[in-house]
Amino acid sequence: MEKGQLLYEGKAKRIYATDEENIVWVEYKDDATAFNGEKKAQISGKGRLNNQITTLLFEKLAQAGIENHFVEKLSETEQLVKKVKIIPLEVVVRNITAGSLAKRLGKEEGIELKNAIVEFYYKNDELGDPLVNNDHISTLEIATEAELQKIKQIALKVNDILAPFFSEKMLD
Known part of the structure; x- marks a missing residue:
């Protein structure tokens, strides 16, 4: 090659x-x-x-x-x-409160979440990669609702695989 x-x-x-x-x-x-x-x-x-x-x-x-x-x-x-088509979204799956999530929710860092939280950030340096929701993503024509559900499903499956792996390595 x-x-x-x-x-x-x-x-x-x-x-x-x-x-x-x-x-x-x-x-x-x-x-x-x-x-x-x-x-x-x-x-x-x-x-x-x-x-x-x-x-x-x-x-x-x-x-x-x-x-x-x-x-x-x-x-x-x-x-x-x-070669893939890049979707301008950063998908973040959170299992504990940390960083911007802790700040936004007024919670202490390090609290284990009952359920994983999936967040989407619009990959745009000029805008500072803002947090966006499904309606924003639809308005920006980044992905359809069905595509978003598939992205979320895969993200949670990846989390189920990698969270124990990272925990094993003491990276959680």
Whole structure:
């Protein structure tokens, strides 16, 4: 497989075309950003770690029957993935109160939630990736109600698989 033309460069990775139409080449970078790209730095080895972590997690999900875009790890910082249409939503599943959720609800951090909470954030740097609900998503024509329900169902299934794994590694 040949690495082709650069298609996209973001904060954490570069994406290249390949000689296969439905496969792209991902190269993870050592660049680190915070505050929606306002603060930037280089962290040696970050690209390698991102590649190792994504490989591990996507392989684990595939073994559990969760279809995903991962194809194979190529090198320390590179992998092949299926070409996908990006939905500009960040899906966050919360099992405990932390960060912005604790602040919004006026709750102490670290409280285990009775049920996982699924939140959607509109991926838009200019707007600061705002929290959005189903009506916002529909108005912005990002996804239909049926697509949102499918996204939520998959997110909760992923949570059921990864939450115990992270807990085992003391990352909860």
